[in-house]
Amino acid sequence: MTAPDREDGVPWRNFYGRRHGKKLRKGQKDLLATRLEALAPKGVTWEENPERRPIDLRALFPNAREVWLEIGFGGGEHMLSLAAQHPDVGIIGCEAFINGVAMLLSGIERSGVTNLAIHPGDARDLLDVLPPHSLGQVFLLYPDPWPKKRHHKRRFVNPENIDPLARAMTPGAMLRVATDIGDYARHTLEVLERNQNFEWTAEFCRDWRAPWPGWPSTRYEVKALAAGRAPYYLSFRRKC
Ligand SMILES: C[S@@+](CC[C@H](N)C(=O)[O-])C[C@H]1O[C@@H](n2cnc3c(N)ncnc32)[C@H](O)[C@@H]1O
Numbered sequence: 001m002t003a004p005d006r007e008d009g010v011p012w013r014n015f016y017g018r019r020h021g022k023k024l025r026k027g028q029k030d031l032l033a034t035r036l037e038a039l040a041p042k043g044v045t046w047e048e049n050p051e052r053r054p055i056d057l058r059a060l061f062p063n064a065r066e067v068w069l070e071i072g073f074g075g076g077e078h079m080l081s082l083a084a085q086h087p088d089v090g091i092i093g094c095e096a097f098i099n100g101v102a103m104l105l106s107g108i109e110r111s112g113v114t115n116l117a118i119h120p121g122d123a124r125d126l127l128d129v130l131p132p133h134s135l136g137q138v139f140l141l142y143p144d145p146w147p148k149k150r151h152h153k154r155r156f157v158n159p160e161n162i163d164p165l166a167r168a169m170t171p172g173a174m175l176r177v178a179t180d181i182g183d184y185a186r187h188t189l190e191v192l193e194r195n196q197n198f199e200w201t202a203e204f205c206r207d208w209r210a211p212w213p214g215w216p217s218t219r220y221e222v223k224a225l226a227a228g229r230a231p232y233y234l235s236f237r238r239k240c
Contacts, residue, residue: 017097017144019098021097021098021099024098024099028102028106029102032098032101032105036101039105039116040118040119040120041055041060043055044126052128053129054132060090060117061115063088064090064115065088066088066089066090067090067092067136068082068090068137068139069091069092069123069126069137069138069168070082070092070140071140071143072095072140072142072143072156073100073141074100074142074219074220075100076093076095076103076108077218077219078216078217079093079104079116080104080107080108080116082214083113083115084111085214087113087115090116091115092116092118092126093117094118094119094121094126095119096121101118104118124161127164127165131168132168133167133168133170135168135169135170135173137173137175138165140156140157140177141218142178142218143155143156143157145181145183152187155184157188157191157192159191163195166197166238169197169238170238171239172240173237174235174238175238176233177233179231179234180220180221180224180229180230180231182232185234188234192234192236198237198238199237201235201237208234209233211231211233215233
């Protein structure tokens, strides 16, 4: 768990992505003010939980048969679709970009799904406090590519994040990574191959060329396909 001290004593992490985009509409601001708190898991921020005690997922999703995680959900289209397809699963999404969080809240209002939770911040803060062996599936879809070599350490896929993810996943759980950047796919395979807790499940080319069953696509995938880039769909099983 890396969290250098800030002057006021509250630890923090460098985050290099955007937190805000264009000005939020009044309806979006209202949703953030009135709906977000009830959907946000308690005990994730350092202020709420300085000892980093594991949070209570049973209290968050009392009737769920499994809990899944989506990291960097963007506008939340994929999460909404998963939630509707799997009403018996509780899904936690993390997104640091507040405009994306507002978009997901609008989607939740429209669709009426009740099996979602939102951490509006850095996914690494949630990883710290997830109970061991608590996640049945994890999605990391079109992560920020950070193409320059000197920025590769900013990529979400790195041992510092993959180790706590492995700890939080149940044996047999799947980690799904989609990217349209060949170098990110190569980097992901290298990092995951070096981690003893995961095995890549692909046997044939079609296994990483075609999405997994139930794939509802994402905003970034639509952009990638429109630009003529072919996505890679990488699935890793958490070993027992
Ligand atoms: C390229 S976008 C992809 C969005 C979405 N998954 C899609 O496919 O449309 C990557 C997203 O990950 C978010 N992100 C990056 N690092 C994150 C982190 N540590 N915690 C939470 N969100 C993060 C960014 O804010 C951004 O919205």
